[in-house]
Amino acid sequence: MTTHEFTLDDLRRILLEGAGADEGVDLEGDILDVQFEALGYESLALLETGSRIEREYAIVLDEDLLTDADTPRALITAVNEHLLAAPRAA
Amino acid sequence: MTTSVVVTGLGITAPTGLGTRDYWAATRAGKNGIGRVTRFDASSYPATLAGEVPGFAAEELLPSRMLPQTDRMTRLALVAAQWALDDAGVDPKELAEYDMGVVTASSSGGFEFGQNELQKLWSQGSQYVSAYQSFAWFYAVNSGQISISNGLKGPSGVIVSDEAGGLDALAQGRRLIRKGTRMIVSGGVDASICPWGWVAQLAAKRLTTSDEPARAFLPFDAEASGYVPGEGGAILIMESAESAHERGARVYGEVCGYGATFDAAPGSGREPGLRKAIEFALDDAGVRPEDVDVVFADAAGVPELDRVEAQALAEVFGERGVPVTAPKTMTGRLYSGAAPLDVATALLAIEEGLIPPTVNSRPADEYGIDLVTEHPRTADVRTALVAARGYGGFNSAVVVRAAD
Structure with missing residues (x-):
């Protein structure tokens, strides 16, 4: 079901599957520039999220990327850069 | 004069009842909670009976953030801890940061979670193993998750000495209170009715192979043939008698x-x-x-x-x-x-x-x-x-x- 672009909806789905959602946080809201920490996701949740993105999109993300990309926008941009750089084998 | 340590809150998740009221009603009536294993297909194993906690809906009782990172035993423990705190009338947010610690006992750790992740490791590869495997299987995880969920930063730990550990944990809780910590969340919850947990228990050769729930676990009976394993347990709130008195708490009794x-x-x-x-x-x-x-x-x-x-x-x-x-x-x-x-x-x-x-x-x-x-x-x-x-x-x- 993967497409070549990684969207905010994809990220929302993967976050929910891999780590759930904090009470009091509306993932459906405008979260693009909210820090993951403020959304209730600690480093392990991001590690799990990164690993799910890697599996689903058949890419390998740098470990630094997951610590550097501290908002959904930063992570989505970085993932899309990877997808463009290394088109997935069909 | 040593400090008296009392119990002011109970949280119970047992095969015979969820919550103190249901559990006690069942227990005083002698209700049987043992039946065929339903959590996995045990039909090819020598032991086929267990005391399972029925009707535990973790997704309704716990935040969704907790579900991907917890074994069943931790889910049961978190709910029991919440009930115990409620029962004691304690809101940890109102206490000083280091006033309350957590000491639970553990016997197996999160076996079901661990088994699932190990199966993914063998069958799909390391990238399929949950990041939460790093702690979800661990003996200390119930203490850790209760501590994190409730913001309890007082002295904490885990005791691993099989069934005796449940009492050893209470003793450690009492020790910490006597050293000056105001309250301790203690007790123990285990749940490892999964193939990995099952074979580990079978290896000790103490499980009964009886398949009749009413004639399986018969301590002190001439026909005793081993025991039936179960899941669940209890979390207790312990505090000094002085603390209980100060806040006008209901006291169940003293751990003396x-x-x-x-x-x-x-x-x-x-x-x-x-x-x-x-x-x-x-x-x-x-x-x-x-x-x-x-x-x-x-x-x-x-x-x-x-x-x-x-x-x-x-x-x-x-x-x-x-x-x-x-x-x-x-x-x-x-x-x-x-x-x-x-x-x-x-x-x-x-x-x-x-x-x-x-x-x-x-x-x-x-x-x-x-x-x-x-x-x-x-x-x-x-x-x-x-x-x-x-x-x-x-x-x-x-x-x-x-x-x-």
Whole structure:
């Protein structure tokens, strides 16, 4: 079901599957520039999220990327850069 | 004068009931919670019965953030801890940061979670293993998650000594309170009814292979053939009597005595340590054997171990010298959860003046114990002793008594 672009909806789905959602946080809201920490996701949740993105999109993300990309926008941009750089084998 | 440590909150998740009220109603009535294993297909294993906690809807009781990172035992423990805090009327947010710690017992760790992740490792590869495997299987995870969820930063830890650990954890909680921590969340919850947990237990050769729920776990019965494993346990809120008094808390009773011993190596010919553990607990409590109104037995359901326990009880209390009960005949043995549940049950017995029954067992005369069977027994219960043994030689005993 993967497409070549990684969207905010994809990220929302993967976050929910891999780590759930904090009470009091509306993932459906405008979260693009909210820090993951403020959304209730600690480093392990991001590690799990990164690993799910890697599996689903058949890419390998740098470990630094997951610590550097501290908002959904930063992570989505970085993932899309990877997808463009290394088109997935069909 | 040492600080008196009391129990002011109970949270119970047991095969016979979720929540103290349901559990006690079932327990005083002698309801059986043992049945065929449903959590996995056990039909090809020698043991096929378990005490499972029915109807536990974790997704309704816990935040969704907790679900991907917790084993069943941790989910049960988190809910039990919440119920215990509610019962004690404690909101940790209103306490100073370091006023409350967590000391639970563990026997297996998160086996079901661990098994799932290991299966993914073998069958799909390392990138499929959950990041939460890093801690979700771990012995200390229940203490950790209870601590994190509730913001409890006081001294914390885990005790691993199989079933005895449930009492050892309460003793450690009492120690920490005596050293100045205001409150401790203690107790234990285990749940490893999954193939990995099952084979680990089978290896000890103490599980019954009976497939009749009413004739399977029969401690002190001539037909005892091993025990039925179960899941669940109890979380207790402990605090100094002074703290309880200050906040006007309801007090279930005092944890007034504790003793623990370790058995000599098998074949040494030396007496097993259970009797000594019981005597140490009575001495520590300053209670004479004749003051004990009921004993909650370890009740192994393994003939040699039943004999050891019956002998220890006869030596301390005299033959048929004290009412003995084993409500765990309704739930199976809950590993680290068993003894905290027995302590909770003892406190409820004190409250109601009723000794809950041992079900299914018909005590053999040779044991010389006054086992409370079939029906609960009305009694003025002021002081109760709980015994617990852990695989590998652990013996522990705790004395609880009514609050004055």
